[in-house]
Amino acid sequence: MAVAEIVVVPLGTGSPSISEYVAQCLEILAKNERIKYQLTPMGTIVEGEVSDILRLVQEMHEVPFKNGALRVSTSLRLDERRDKELSMEGKVKAVLEKL
Amino acid sequence: MAVAEIVVVPLGTGSPSISEYVAQCLEILAKNERIKYQLTPMGTIVEGEVSDILRLVQEMHEVPFKNGALRVSTSLRLDERRDKELSMEGKVKAVLEKL
Amino acid sequence: MAVAEIVVVPLGTGSPSISEYVAQCLEILAKNERIKYQLTPMGTIVEGEVSDILRLVQEMHEVPFKNGALRVSTSLRLDERRDKELSMEGKVKAVLEKL
């Protein structure tokens, strides 16, 4: 189980707004029963198996193209531990406990 | 006003855990009245002026070194609009409204 | 065809050096006939189909685990255009022509 952040940004669309694309990415996630997710102001954080996350990246990367964008920059940051289970909740809890 | 994400990761510390370093970064933020912040499972999101955010990056980058780390990888993603004010709350709201 | 950057970083290995892991990632690339690549001081840049690149991310993400690391942070930045073919060489050339 890994925790990751995915950011999908269309380039050259003529509008500085990207929330419509992010909303459509969340709709893909809402139908995906294998991945938990959390929307943040700087990206979408997901929790799941690495292979499922990589498939999701490809699906989300397509969203702006389906909406007419000519160029898309997609970034993924993947965090995985093999000594213990990582979860979105657990990662935040581990920090808050040390404040 | 910009919204940004900062991630500070020490390398080679001998432990896979980094929550202690993140907690100390949050303590720097708690004393900084010019910057709002939100902890997420994949980084710390901040809202403030670009110059204040860049100063904060340098402070947070130092935290693992002060704790004996020999190598630190710090990443910043900065999002700024000049046609309207960006805020952490506004960015999330803009997406949720389109679901 | 997309151009991407992949960065694989093990956490908590006890040594600040990661060049051994990067070298093993390059050996995976050397056997992959579908992807061109270029090593840089901050990551490995690749050129290929998105699906091939995502498969490569999973292979490279495994390298530190195979060498005993307990935690791995892997990041991918993917750049794809559908109005014209992107290549590593073409992207640099497009900038140099404008200097």
Place this chain on the structure above:
Amino acid sequence: MAVAEIVVVPLGTGSPSISEYVAQCLEILAKNERIKYQLTPMGTIVEGEVSDILRLVQEMHEVPFKNGALRVSTSLRLDERRDKELSMEGKVKAVLEKL
């Protein structure tokens, strides 16, 4: 001395091309005697003191705004070691030696 990668991307400019902005960023670098740099297909890699690099990030972040962009996404990845001097050349050499 740190090694870093800086990527400046304008959003909503109406054109998928960003090479003009990257070229202007390189012209800033060409006048900066304190920082070495290398253009790659996925960003600009620099070598210098952290404080100089952070000042450079702010300068480069401004370039698309000066050219009429309404939104800019700038990312920085900073790599610093305190046990030995990091350089662009040294980082690549350390990997190639292990192939």
